[in-house]
Amino acid sequence: MAGVPLAELISLALAVMAAGVITGLLAGLFGVGGGAVVVPVLFEVFRLLGVPEEVRMQLCVGTSLAIIVPTTIRSYRAHRAKGLVVGPVLRSWALPAVIGVGVGSVAAAFAPAEVFELAFVVIAGVIAAKLLIGRETWIIGRSLPGPAAMVGYGFLVGLASSLMGISGGSLATMVMTLYGVPIHNAVATSAGLGVPITIAGTLGYLIAGLSHQAALPPLSIGFISVIGVALIAPISSWIAPLGARLAHALPRRRLEIGFGLFLIAASLRFVASLLGA
Numbered sequence: 001m002a003g004v005p006l007a008e009l010i011s012l013a014l015a016v017m018a019a020g021v022i023t024g025l026l027a028g029l030f031g032v033g034g035g036a037v038v039v040p041v042l043f044e045v046f047r048l049l050g051v052p053e054e055v056r057m058q059l060c061v062g063t064s065l066a067i068i069v070p071t072t073i074r075s076y077r078a079h080r081a082k083g084l085v086v087g088p089v090l091r092s093w094a095l096p097a098v099i100g101v102g103v104g105s106v107a108a109a110f111a112p113a114e115v116f117e118l119a120f121v122v123i124a125g126v127i128a129a130k131l132l133i134g135r136e137t138w139i140i141g142r143s144l145p146g147p148a149a150m151v152g153y154g155f156l157v158g159l160a161s162s163l164m165g166i167s168g169g170s171l172a173t174m175v176m177t178l179y180g181v182p183i184h185n186a187v188a189t190s191a192g193l194g195v196p197i198t199i200a201g202t203l204g205y206l207i208a209g210l211s212h213q214a215a216l217p218p219l220s221i222g223f224i225s226v227i228g229v230a231l232i233a234p235i236s237s238w239i240a241p242l243g244a245r246l247a248h249a250l251p252r253r254r255l256e257i258g259f260g261l262f263l264i265a266a267s268l269r270f271v272a273s274l275l276g277a
Contacts, residue, residue: 013231015041020232024071024239026259029246034071034236035064035166036124040266042228043273046217055215055223057113057120062205062223064165065198070237072167072194078244079188086181086189089144093154093193097168098200100158105204107163108223109211117270119163124263127170131260134174141179157193162201167194 019041023034042060051059079085107115144150153175161168169190176186202224209222219226 016045016228016231017235020235021239023068023232023236025243025246029243035061035068035161035164036127036170036263036266038064038067038232039120039165040269042225043269045228046225049217051217052215054113055209055212057116058108058205058209058212058223059216059220059225061116061163061165062108062202062209063225063228065162065201065205066224066229067233067236068167068194069198069202070233071240072169072191072198074237074240075244076188076191076195078241079191082188084185084188085192086176086185089150089176089181089189090192092147092150093157093172094196096151096154097158097161097193098196100155100160101162101197101200101204104159104162105201105208108205109208114274116163117274119160120165121267121270121274123160123164123166123171124267127174128260128263128267130174131256131263139178139180144176144179144181154193158197158200161194161197162204165201167191168197169194 019034019037022037026034026037039060042063043056046056046059076085145153157168157171157175160166160171167190169187172190172193173183173186176189177183181189206222206224209216209220209224213220213222216223217225
């Protein structure tokens with residue numbers, strides 16, 4: 001780090017703080033934790049600081065999950081205050097999602113970093129496609145499916161979230177709207193699901209990274225960077241309620257397009273990493 005120009009460090013610090021603001025806004029606007037923003041920013045920060053490639057992506061994912069814990073909690077509370085959370089859906093998904101997070105955490109301890117970069121590309125690509133070309137009229141059912149399918153959806157949302165470092169809000173919202181759940185109810189319920197996902201993911205990545213502690217940078221506890229959490233979490237948590245209020249005042253379509261384009265750009269960055277560029 002001593003060889004890094006001061007101007008570049010300042011630029012990175014500003015980028016990290018900006019990511020904290022965007023993370024909070026996204027949490028409220030879309031019921032997401034903002035990890036899709038945090039992970040790419042942290043990836044560049046940790047690359048500059050010389051974190052080895054074999055643990056860099058896992059450190060990004062784990063730190064992202066820890067960062068968005070308070071954000072998801074505040075976002076959920078803000079949406080719950082409006083009475084929009086669909087309680088039965090949240091209860092049916094919580095346990096399967098946590099199990100999915102557990103599987104992803106185990107993968108973090110043993111799988112190569114490329115698995116997590118590829119997961120980011122695939123999952124972000126799916127979310128971006130839905131945001132950019134999806135329509136509210138796209139539905140696959142007029143009501144949510146039976147218990148077995150709901151358990152499967154919950155597990156997949158939890159697994160995908162733990163591999164990508166997100167709260168699962170985008171994915172859960174996508175599933176619910178495809179089954180005819182009104183968008184505001186879907187966003188509010190997704191915000192609630194993000195609470196157990198991020199808490200379980202934080203604990204899972206902390207434990208998974210303990211065996212890799214020697215390769216991790218200072219002030220890391222497992223795959224959690226204390227510095228990253230300290231810089232981003234307070235800002236994002238403070239901004240989250242503002243995002244929840246804006247969700248009911250701004251044109252969602254314009255916001256969806258912007259978020260979708262960002263996800264594509266972030267995915268291309270990880271594609272380049274996978275290709276060795």
